[in-house]
Structures are given as structure tokens and as C-alpha cells.
Amino acid sequence: MSGPGGAAGSGTPPTGSGDPPVLPRDYELAGKVMLLGDSGVGKTCFLLQFKDGAFLSGTFIATVGIDFRNKVVAVDGVKVKLQIWDTAGQERFRSVTHAYYRDAQALLLLYDITSKMSFDNIRAWLTEIHEYAQKDVVIMLLGNKADVSSERAVRTEDGASLAREYGVPFMETSAKTGMNVELAFLAIAKELKQRAVQPPEEPRFQIHDYIESQKKKSSCCAFA
Numbered sequence: 570m571s572g573p574g575g576a577a578g579s580g581t582p583p584t585g586s587g588d589p590p591v592l593p594r595d596y597e598l599a600g601k602v603m604l605l606g607d608s609g610v611g612k613t614c615f616l617l618q619f620k621d622g623a624f625l626s627g628t629f630i631a632t633v634g635i636d637f638r639n640k641v642v643a644v645d646g647v648k649v650k651l652q653i654w655d656t657a658g659q660e661r662f663r664s665v666t667h668a669y670y671r672d673a674q675a676l677l678l679l680y681d682i683t684s685k686m687s688f689d690n691i692r693a694w695l696t697e698i699h700e701y702a703q704k705d706v707v708i709m710l711l712g713n714k715a716d717v718s719s720e721r722a723v724r725t726e727d728g729a730s731l732a733r734e735y736g737v738p739f740m741e742t743s744a745k746t747g748m749n750v751e752l753a754f755l756a757i758a759k760e761l762k763q764r765a766v767q768p769p770e771e772p773r774f775q776i777h778d779y780i781e782s783q784k785k786k787s788s789c790c791a792f793a
């Protein structure tokens with residue numbers, strides 16, 4: 570987490586995918602977030618849903634290498650720029666993406682609830698994360714494609730139990746309907762803001778508690 574201009578270095582702020590630049594005056598804090606998980610779990614769609622509120626169905630075009638998009642969110646009156654890196658899930662790009670882990674403050678690790686293999690691979694992803702990422706990186710486990718309940722191959726309890734084992738927050742999400750997409754990024758932004766600016770005398774922000782309370786609030790229309 571850094572102040573304006575800090576995360577991106579000096580000079581022209583980097584943009585992603587042709588977006589207009591986010592200028593230092595547009596935000597007070599910045600953090601890097603990476604999307605990780607097997608190819609096809611929905612990382613690119615998850616990012617596009619958050620950034621543009623859109624879902625592109627149809628032909629699946631695998632990400633090549635790595636790309637990022639910026640989005641500024643307001644957290645308790647503080648503008649936080651999230652620089653969100655969308656990585657390629659395919660094995661052949663791993664060495665490219667490893668190089669980016671150490672700069673990330675937060676990692677969203679996705680599996681596809683209709684793919685048991687993508688869930689079984691989560692342990693290997695967590696091993697890689699522990700090898701390449703910063704020790705205090707914020708990790709969140711997300712079971713995506715929760716809208717496709719007819720093809721569910723991973724029970725919600727199994728996702729929750731794996732997350733408990735590793736001490737990370739967990740949610741089921743849908744990049745298609747938008748379910749819990751904004752919540753995932755907002756929880757990350759709140760955690761990053763708390764780490765950067767929270768006075769020590771104030772009670773620490775608890776990302777698990779925040780997610781659980783927000784999930785309960787929207788439980789009328791949620792799958793998880």
C-alpha cells in the first residue's frame with residue numbers, strides 16, 4: 570500500500586487495457602491486487618464485472634501473460650486505488666506471473682465451483698503464494714461461477730473448510746451475476762486502508778467479520 574504515485578512509481582501512472590490514467594489527485598492510497606487461479610475459473614470476467622459491471626459470455630479467450638486495470642473505490646471517506654492484475658492461469662505463463670507476486674498486497678484466489686480440479690489445485694496455488702508473495706499479503710479464497718448451481722462439483726462447506734484451514738476469508742461469487750464481486754474488492758480495500766492509516770488505538774478491522782456481516786445483509790439474494 571502506498572500514497573498517490575507510490576505504487577506505480579514516478580512519472581506517468583500506468584494504465585491498463587487502454588484505460589485513461591488514474592491521476593495521483595484522484596486517490597489517497599493505492600494497493601496492488603492479483604487475481605490467481607486455474608485457467609478458465611473466471612478471473613478476467615471477475616475483473617471486468619468489477620471494473621465495468623459487464624459480463625462477456627461466449628467464447629473463452631485465455632489471458633496471455635498478465636494485464637491490469639485500475640479502479641478507485643471509496644472506503645470510509647478515503648479514496649483507494651486498486652491496481653488489479655489479471656494473470657493467465659495456464660501453466661506455461663507461471664514464470665511470468667511469479668515475478669509480480671512480491672509487489673502484491675492482496676491476492677484473490679479463485680476456483681470454479683463446477684470444476685473439482687480447479688478446487689483441488691488451490692493447495693498448489695497456496696504453496697506458490699507462500700513461496701513468492703510477501704509474508705503479510707492478504708489472501709481471499711473465492712468459489713466462482715456460483716450461478717451455475719446445476720453443475721456444482723464443489724460444496725460450499727468444502728470451500729469454507731479449506732479457507733478455515735489456511736486462515737483466509739472465503740466467499741462464493743459469480744462474475745456473471747455480480748454476486749459478491751464488489752464485496753470481495755471492497756473488503757480488500759478496507760483491509761489495505763486499515764493497514765495504511767488506522768490509528769493503533771482504534772479496534773483492528775477484521776476482514777472475516779466484515780465479509781460475514783455483509784454476506785448476512787445480502788443473504789436474501791446470495792448463493793453462498
Ligand SMILES: Nc1nc2c(ncn2[C@@H]2O[C@H](COP(=O)(O)OP(=O)(O)OP(=O)(O)O)[C@@H](O)[C@H]2O)c(=O)[nH]1
Nearest residue numbers: 608609610611612613614631632658714743744745
Ligand atoms: N456462468 C458463469 N460463467 C463464467 C463466470 N465467470 C467466468 N465464466 C465463463 O468462464 C470462461 C472463462 O472465463 P475467464 O474469465 O476468461 O477465465 P480466466 O480465469 O481469466 O482464464 P485464463 O485467462 O486462462 O486464466 C468464460 O467462458 C466465461 O464466460 C461466472 O461467474 N459464471
